[in-house]
Amino acid sequence: MDEPVCLIDTTSDGRLCVQESALQILQKIEQPVVVVAVVGLYRTGKSYLMNRLAGKQTGFALGSTIESKTKGIWMWCVPHPTKKETTLVLLDTEGLGDVDKGDSKHDTKIFSLAxxxxxxxxxxxxxxxDNRAIEEMQYVTELTEYIKIKSPDEVVDDSEFVKFFPSFIWAVRDFTLQRNINGKDATDDEYLEFALKLKLGNSVQVMNYNLPRECIRKYFPSRKCFTFPFPTNPDNVSYLETLDPAEISKPFLEVTDYFSRFIFGHSQVKNLKDGHKVTGRVLGNLAKTYVDTISSGAVPCLENAVIALSTIENEAALQEGLEVYQSGMEKLKKSFPLELNEITSEHQCFNLMATQTFMKRSFRDTDGKYLTSLEESIRHQFDRYLSNNEKASEDKCESLLSVLSEPMTERINKGFYARAGGYDLFCRDLEDIVNQYNLLAYKEVKIAEVLEKFLQHTATLTTAILQADDKLTENERRICGKRFLFSTHIVCLKNNILT
Structure with missing residues (x-):
């Protein structure tokens, strides 16, 4: 992607919706994804950090006024700088607390989706x-109201959310204080933990003070803090993306580089329950599932989302497997007719490829329902290809017999056999046709059936020629007729055994 695109937008009536164009981009990403989302109050410079993670000076809109530039959630997919065969997905969210919206629930939905x-x-x-900054994070305290692990009626301990929530980084911009705690210099992380320290007591004031801190500590046990100094002269802050690096303070750039390296080195691939790695395609399906749930007025349920995702993925895996099998067999079909062992061998090869394709994409097919469906579909299709092969073999055998018997047919039409000794001539010609046919069609699966039908068709002609042969007595005609029927039966039986 050369630039970001909108992933989740807001309709005119205030409902969230996923942009189809963004989904199409994600559908093409088969690699695992590391997903980094930035949230925070509007006009705090979120987009600048995301542009730096993308390795670009510009991309996500920064803006230079008090108006919030980012609406909804924007997405930028780039190759991960340090993890091979992995895509870095950057999500820049709509600024929280924008006075123009006047809808705190909308902010909580955006935060929850992030x-x-x-x-x-x-x-x-x-x-x-400080306390004000933490109080502004009331969205954290409302997370469990907007996200459920299982069905809304089932009570789940808050600690369960830790298994599903992302790692947490607090980036403090324009930080000017001395990080000094109890007279000692403190690291960024120690500064964060000090800010999240709980007060003792049971008063309403203490409980209100502790609640957002408790939520952050409980839901995000993996925490990191970065404090960024002022990047440049206050007059130039609004134009940060266009400034020459020489105009940006060295300490700010150093922290920014450290922040980027930490993200690249420590942010993990997005995982679902049971450790299933999320690809771009799966991320798109998750986004649509969550947004559709929120738009319907329901609360996103992680377990239900995984179930819905497994249905989507397994149905798609089933279709991909079938397409692999069909593609191979359709190419093989151009070579029909084939020997039975050859088509069976190719079928087994394509069947294995189809199963491997299915297994690569399938997700939580624990009862084997979709794998069984794939096997049944392939079995039905194989029966159809066998039928097609038999029809091609039948057509080829019939065409061969038609060509081989053409001289004999011309002789019959000219009355060549309607004379004394004609029956012997006819039998020799017919025997030559059968011998040539068996020699040329010995690999065909329908060799016996077509020959049997041909001989049955010539039985009437044989009888007529036999009756017209004045050289033979009535008793000889009877013996010859029986001999012909016996010979025909033996030939058909022999071919049936061979096939």
Missing amino acids: VLLSSTIVLNSRGTI
Whole structure:
């Protein structure tokens, strides 16, 4: 992708929707994805960090006014800088707390989607991690109201959310304070943990103070903090993306580089329950499942989403497997007719390829329902290809017999055999035809059936020629007739045994 695209937008009536064009991009990504989402109040410089992660100066809109530029959730997929055969998916979210929206529920939905879709979530804020900054993160306290692990009626311990939530990074921009705790210099991470420290007591004030901190500590046990100094002269901050690196402060660039290296090195591939790695295609299906659920007024349920995803993936895996089998057999069909052992061998080869294709994409087909369906579909299709091969063999055998018997047919039409000794001549010609046919068609699966039908067709002619042969007595005619029927039966039996 040369530039970001909108993944999740808002309709005119305020409902969230997934953009089909973005889904089409994700559908083509078969690699595992590391998904990094940035959230935070609007106009705090979230987009700049995401552009740096993409290795670009520009891309996600920064804007230079108090108006929030990013609406919905925008996506940028780039090759991961350090993980081979992995795609880095960057999600830049709509700024929270935008006064123009006046809808805190919308903000919570955006925040919840960022948590659901990402493997690492970056909270971007300005100034310090003080009580006000943490209170502005009321979205964290509402997460369990907007995300369920199982059905809404089933009670689940909050600690279960940890298994599904992303790692957490707090990026504090324009930080000017000294990181000093109890008279000692502190690291960024120690500063964050100090800010999240709980107060003792049971008063309403203490409980309100502790609630957002408890949620952050509980839901995001994997936490990291980065404090960024002012990047440049305050007059130039609004034009950060167009500034020459020489105009940006060295300490800011150093922290930014460290932040990027940490993201690249520590952000993990997005996983589902049971450790199933998420590809771009799966991420797109997840996004649509979650957004459709939210738009319907329901609460996204992680377990239900996985079930819905398994249906989507297994149906697609089934179709892909069938297409692999059909593609191979359709090419083989151009060579019909083939020997039975040859077509069976090719069928087994394509069947194995189809199964491997299915297994590569299938997800949670624990009862083997979809694999069984694939096997049954392939079995039915194989029967159809066998029928097609038999029809091709039948046509070839009939055409061969037609060519071989053409001289004899001309003789019959000219009355060549309607004379004394004609029966012997006819039998020799017929025997030559059968011998040549068996020699040329010995590999055909329908050799016996077509020959039997041909001989049955010539039985009437044989009788007529036999009766017209004045050289033979009535008793000789009877013996010859029986001999012909016996010979025909033996020939057909022999061919049936051979096939």
